[in-house]
């Protein structure tokens with residue numbers, strides 16, 4: 001199709017005309033803009049207020065982009081030359097031009113000015129946000145506890161079906177991956193430990209190390225991190241998309257408390273599920289360790305397990321189990337808070353899901369550190 | 381690299397009255413159930429076709445099948461004379477560029493502002509300077525009757541009617557030849573709906589649009605539709621002008637066009 005063009009021609013008398021021709025459509029927008037810019041550059045010496053004409057007889061087809069450019073040219077020329085007549089358009093094209101001419105396009109907004117110290121502003125905002133996170137976390141914890149209390153004194157009922165469904169998703173379906181990962185980690189640690197201990201000819205001590213490490217720290221950490229990634233992210237995404245589609249508002253208008261209906265079952269499921277998974281993870285890690293010790297380090301199952309039985313006290317096992325519910329609470333709270341913080345857009349859903357996982361894992365590790373200090377202080 | 385822009389070929393372009401969409405013997409179903417069986421429907425260039433039918437009769441499914449979002453079990457769909465099953469991906473893209481779709485629920489991109497939503501197809505397909513891009517977005521916004529202030533808002537900050545308008549502006553972004561509208565006026569106040577109808581009629585006459593409009597709005601049917609197709613029982617029950625459909629004996633059509641709501645609307649006041 002014909003390339004669009006804009007050429008100045010001398011009209012009758014002292015009349016000047018800009019002759020527009022070709023295809024004035026969106027597909028040729030680039031050529032159109034170039035042609036117009038060139039025509040503006042080559043503007044002949046015109047008397048101010050000399051009548052001007054835009055001769056459009058050569059225009060083959062016209063769409064809104066072309067019509068807008070004609071309109072824009074007319075306005076720009078009219079600034080200096082008073083009225084500018086547009087001639088030669090077909091009737092439907094004229095109709096389009098007058099439709100386009102009705103629009104008032106505001107001048108482009110001035111670009112947003114950056115603050116003088118953008119980095120300082122960012123740091124300040126981050127600190128304030130972190131403070132808000134803490135206070136909203138405490139408020140949310142309070143709301144959850146209040147709901148739990150209402151359930152305990154029988155003012156509202158627990159939703160057993162919801163709890164069981166969540167428990168299935170959090171705990172039961174999480175078993176295979178947690179067993180697999182724990183088993184592998186146990187095996188790897190066992191292998192590395194045996195490697196070092198063999199230098200002293202004391203490979204059997206691998207049982208002590210695996211036992212203490214896994215039961216006190218590793219099982220609960222591994223499980224909490226896996227659950228933060230698996231269940232925390234899905235809680236955030238679920239609650240977030242419910243929030244986006246006004247499902248949470250719908251619950252509220254039916255007189256139901258979203259915390260009772262949505263949050264409590266999930267947190268209870270985590271509180272029950274995470275200790276169970278921690279236990280399973282401990283067993284799987286020790287199993288992995290024992291297997292490698294038997295076949296790689298020549299430490300037989302009897303020696304391995306009798307050492308575990310004699311050396312590892314109940315308290316070591318309990319340390320890990322005590323920590324699990326706290327991890328569950330942290331993960332559940334963060335996931336739900338982030339879920340409810342989702343605003344309208346898909347992007348915000350993604351951002352909050354990421355934040356949920358990252359914050360959960362970070363806090364899980366911080367909490368684990370605090371517990372390590374605490375148990376060391378009370379010599380447990 | 382930007383793909384070189386290919387101008388739409390002039391097939392059947394300027395013959396008004398030529399068939400732009402031909403649906404033949406179409407069967408579409410989900411699972412065990414067929415939503416439509418052996419449906420046939422034609423759309424002519426430059427007309428506004430209204431598609432009516434009870435809820436769940438497959439109006440949205442028909443629209444989605446024509447634009448290729450839902451697979452069909454049998455039959456053929458031809459758009460601009462091309463059999464949509466036989467076109468290669470490149471040709472398909474060219475055809476898709478020539479239609480615009482307004483989905484029943486707007487389907488705006490939630491993480492883009494109104495302006496960015498409208499500019500999105502322009503950025504993909506056209507080579508516009510930033511200034512022209514901005515101006516065109518504002519122009520389309522005003523064409524559909526929205527204030528420039530709405531440009532920087534996100535879809536979640538819009539009212540239902542505004543979402544419809546922005547979705548129409550996005551559907552019109554590339555100056556399409558066909559627009560598919562799925563219930564454009566549902567959720568609008570009657571005056572807004574009337575304006576919307578007028579807007580569609582204006583755009584049809586200025587841009588030469590062909591409009592495929594699913595609607596429940598009797599006023600739209602009476603006011604701007606050239607032809608109406610009524611779906612039911614998995615096929616087109618009847619098609620033709622409003623007058624013709626009013627005289628059909630099918631019970632649903634009788635109830636629809638001669639019921640109390642129809643009597644209250646323009647259907648019975650205006651001659652089409």
Ligand SMILES: Nc1ncnc2c1ncn2[C@@H]1O[C@H](COP(=O)(O)OP(=O)(O)OP(=O)(O)O)[C@@H](O)[C@H]1O
Pocket residue numbers: 410415433434435436437438439440441442
């Ligand atoms: N993805 C899908 N899977 C299964 N069934 C579907 C799917 N989409 C639509 N249907 C079914 O197809 C039928 C037609 O649906 P459709 O959305 O086309 O109705 P409609 O005529 O547009 O109704 P409305 O006027 O309420 O929008 C309905 O029975 C619906 O349940």
Ligand SMILES: [Mg+2]
Pocket residue numbers: 439440441484562
């Ligand atoms: Mg529908």
